[in-house]
Amino acid sequence: MKIKNFKYFILSITLSVLVWSCEKTPEANPQPVYLVSATLVHEYSKEQLLSALGAQATDFALFVRGGVKQYKIIYKTKNTDGTDIQASGAVVVPNISGVDTYPLASYQHGTIFSDTEAPSYFNAGGEGTLASILSTLGYIVSAPDYIGYGATNNLPHTYEHREGLATASLDMLRATKEFIQQEKLKWNNNVYLGGYSEGGYATLALQKKMEEEAQGEFNLKASSCGAGAYNKTLSFKTIATTTSSGEANHNASYIWVILTYDHVYKLNRAMSSYFIEPYASQIQQNKQNVRISGSFNTLITNELKLAISNGTDTALMNAVKDNDIFDWSPKTPTMLTHGTADTYVPYFNTQTAYDAMVKRGVTTVRLNPVSGGTHSSSINKYILDTLVFFSSNQ
Numbered sequence: 001m002k003i004k005n006f007k008y009f010i011l012s013i014t015l016s017v018l019v020w021s022c023e024k025t026p027e028a029n030p031q032p033v034y035l036v037s038a039t040l041v042h043e044y045s046k047e048q049l050l051s052a053l054g055a056q057a058t059d060f061a062l063f064v065r066g067g068v069k070q071y072k073i074i075y076k077t078k079n080t081d082g083t084d085i086q087a088s089g090a091v092v093v094p095n096i097s098g099v100d101t102y103p104l105a106s107y108q109h110g111t112i113f114s115d116t117e118a119p120s121y122f123n124a125g126g127e128g129t130l131a132s133i134l135s136t137l138g139y140i141v142s143a144p145d146y147i148g149y150g151a152t153n154n155l156p157h158t159y160e161h162r163e164g165l166a167t168a169s170l171d172m173l174r175a176t177k178e179f180i181q182q183e184k185l186k187w188n189n190n191v192y193l194g195g196y197s198e199g200g201y202a203t204l205a206l207q208k209k210m211e212e213e214a215q216g217e218f219n220l221k222a223s224s225c226g227a228g229a230y231n232k233t234l235s236f237k238t239i240a241t242t243t244s245s246g247e248a249n250h251n252a253s254y255i256w257v258i259l260t261y262d263h264v265y266k267l268n269r270a271m272s273s274y275f276i277e278p279y280a281s282q283i284q285q286n287k288q289n290v291r292i293s294g295s296f297n298t299l300i301t302n303e304l305k306l307a308i309s310n311g312t313d314t315a316l317m318n319a320v321k322d323n324d325i326f327d328w329s330p331k332t333p334t335m336l337t338h339g340t341a342d343t344y345v346p347y348f349n350t351q352t353a354y355d356a357m358v359k360r361g362v363t364t365v366r367l368n369p370v371s372g373g374t375h376s377s378s379i380n381k382y383i384l385d386t387l388v389f390f391s392s393n394q
Contacts, residue, residue: 032182034175036074036086041122043069049132054124064136066096070128072120074151075175080164080264088150089172090119090128090143091179092135101188103221104180105139105390106173107131108165108195108202109146111253113289118149137387140180140187144172146202159253159260159288160229162323165202166209173206173218192390193223196382197345197375200228200337204353205325207332222393223330224386226337227375229345230326230353233317238346239296240308245343248291251299253344256288265319276301326353329360335389336365337382339373 042052045067050057071091079085094102109119109127120143122128131143146168148157158164173191180187195203207223229235239254258274261267271280279299282290292299307313326349334357338350347369354367368385370378 030178030181032175032178034075034077034171035178035182036076036175038074038091038179038182039072041070041072041120043067046136049136052124053129056124056129060133064133065138066094066136068095068132068135069093070122070132071179072122072150073172073175073179075171077147077168077171079147079152079155080158080161085147085152085155087147087152087168087172088118088120088145089175090122090131090141090145091176092128092131092141092143093183093185094135094138094140096136096138099138099186101186102138102140103188103190103192103390104173104176105134105141105192105194106169106176106203106206107134107141107143108169108193108199108206109143110195110197110199111159112149113252115149115153118145119143120145120150139192140176140185142173142176144169156260156263157256158264159256160198160201160232160323161260161264162201162205162325163209164264165198166205169202169206170209170214177218189219190221190394191218192221192393194225194386194390195228196226196379197228200226201230201325202228204228204230204334207330207334208325208328211331220332222333222335222390224335224337224382224389226382226386227339227342227345227350227378229349230324231349232320232323234348234352235346236308236317236320238348240300240305241297244296246293246295247344248293250344251292251294251296252288252290254296255283255290255292259283259287261316261319261323265315265322267315267319272301274301274304275299327356327360329362330357330364332364333389333393334365335368335385337368337370337378337385339370339375339378341372342375342378344375 053060073089073091074086077087116123117126119127119131131141135141148155193203193207204225271284336350336354338347340347357365370381
């Protein structure tokens with residue numbers, strides 16, 4: 001789910017906690033390894049940015065503090081099968097009077113069903129707009145499109161796939177770092193991670209990969225993860241055996257996860273092995289764009305329900321387990337935000353992650369429940385709390 005509503009949170013915090021500077025000696029400019037190209041898409045003054053926002057300007061006018069430069073980045077990464085590809089993303093650079101240096105924020109976007117909503121298109125109402133608004137608060141923003149959007153829209157999106165999302169996001173950060181060095185931008189060397197829903201899952205996956213495989217590359221200061229499905233095993237068992245919300249968009253997401261794992265892990269099964277008719281044929285034809293209402297456990301076959309429940313479908317459940325990211329030991333200050341009444345991505349994903357981390361002796365993780373919050377209604381608090389959390393971890 002993408003974040004749409006920013007209009008209230010800025011009233012709750014002072015501007016002084018959102019922007020800070022730090023004197024650092026810039027690194028030498030090596031030849032880019034990941035960055036392929038950077039194209040300036042738009043350059044806006046504060047007034048021009050508000051004008052470009054059109055009808056949304058009323059929502060955003062309160063906190064647009066300066067102009068921005070919006071760049072489309074093409075960078076080298078790898079697909080889930082190990083092949084070399086060139087992906088894309090957005091980099092937004094702020095221009096705020098009186099600010100000496102900026103931190104870098106990596107923004108992992110939520111679920112989108114249209115390619116043109118991806119950050120690098122900078123379409124009104126799309127994820128590039130959200131990256132631009134964040135930038136006006138005083139961040140250089142790196143926003144990966146992910147595999148399956150933008151420059152890689154001919155490939156299947158790696159929906160809720162741990163390694164696919166983390167790799168694309170980390171290599172985008174690496175390319176952004178090279179871009180910053182190349183352009184001699186005012187960066188204080190600090191890095192912050194954030195995202196909600198699929199973006200929350202992608203953020204925790206990225207953080208895990210950075211801490212375990214990219215130590216020393218970045219000065220990672222804080223990570224804020226919102227409403228992600230971190231406990232995939234329990235999520236699968238729950239939606240297969242209990243009554244779900246029945247909302248068509250929710251079902252589309254659950255279907256998409258199965259489609260992704262079937263493809264990435266080379267299960268290559270007929271849709272009829274997962275879903276009953278007429279849904280199997282509809283999904284075969286329309287993939288994740290299908291819209292089917294009704295509790296998800298009424299869409300899948302009885303054989304699949306039983307196999308997931310008792311764990312006998314080892315190939316599928318091993319694929320699911322490979323995408324669990326709730327049980328590990330983060331070193332970076334981490335905030336886990338989630339609405340307790342979320343019927344789309346159940347709250348147990350965050351609670352079990354927090355519990356598992358604490359059991360491992362982690363002291364850097366913070367549980368941030370939104371009492372009675374749904375998946376949508378918790379977004380504003382996530383944003384507000386994220387900005388305060390970032391500012392407290394300078």
